[in-house]
Amino acid sequence: MGGLAQNLTTIGFDADDTLWQNEQFFRLTEAQFADLLADHADKQHLLSRLLDAERRNLGLYGFGIKGFTLSMIETAIEVTEGRVPADVIAKILAAGREMLRHPIETLPHVHETLEALAGRYRLMLITKGDLFDQERKLAQSGLGDIFDAVEIVSDKSRETYERIFARHGDGAGRSMMVGNSLKSDVVPALQAGSWGVYVPHDLTWVLEHADEPETEPRFRRLSHLGELLPVVETIG
Template identity: 75%
Template structure:
């Protein structure tokens, strides 16, 4: 039975329901190797991160923006002399990421199946529209959700709007995800419950302090613990 008053549960996608960050890390290591003739690995990583920060407002989150940031960094590191063959390798790496098979995380499917019907389940994910739609379709999880929201960024206003549209407002909703910055803190700010499900790899730009003093903050080790947590919420 649903927890008292709670009717709607939002789920993040990347690194909550399926693997994502590990593919970025693998590609970044390949990129650092490509640039090894021009700069030390840690310098390349730092410059790439700065490019990603600059470009978020232009390209948004996702693989396409990451690929463009690698090209920009390659041009910077090489003093504008990066060979066309290297650019081709970077583009190929981006295409490979965009076609990589989906790897569902443990407990994701069985937890969604257990909660479907008892709560309104909403997928709330950010990033490139085409890529997120592709991953959801390949995951085989789409039919378990009552609604899907793919947003450019996650904010308290976005959660308030989403939970008003697909539920009974943020006060009767919960958001689950691996990112404290994107999934938990803004959901709590909107008035929802925020449940952190840590992943071993989380992008450095998603790191913030856990809101441990917030009454509606919870943390679980994996999605398999979610049903039991819901039983404790009165």
């Protein structure tokens, strides 16, 4: 990589399903939701309608559990043609509250990788979703003191990374973004001129899927976060 190899100073990390488990709780709640509405729609049809509602509502509610809960209620009203019992709505709300209380389970290799990089690079947490929920998860994870900066954003785009890496680092060109979402973490970071490191998770929300930018010279794909340090050292 020539001169580029000496330029990396800042590394951003996604949070959900990169540092700790998240999507599994959505899948479990979807299964509960399907059971609640089993008399009104089969599971696949119901979850397809739920996904449609989530897609419609992203611009209004943003990403996170609260928007997901509202989309479940909206879908329940739709599939029952307005006849959904109040106790079902109450159970949907209870399921959403339970998601907001779920314990934090960090993924393998997270602590040792962050500790190995801390002090050598500026480390940032760049996550999207509900402010209160993301702050709760960061506090419970025990990782908060490792990061030099935390940005909780409504969405992730090329402009997001340009702005954040200019504010907290030395610009996008000297930065790296690490995450499990090609659509949110990798592709827009590459578009901004950063390195983009993809760490797949077994469960990734369908609306976060995208094609791997295999021809991009700054793209890297890892099997797990424990492989990051050698990659970083190779880049510089």
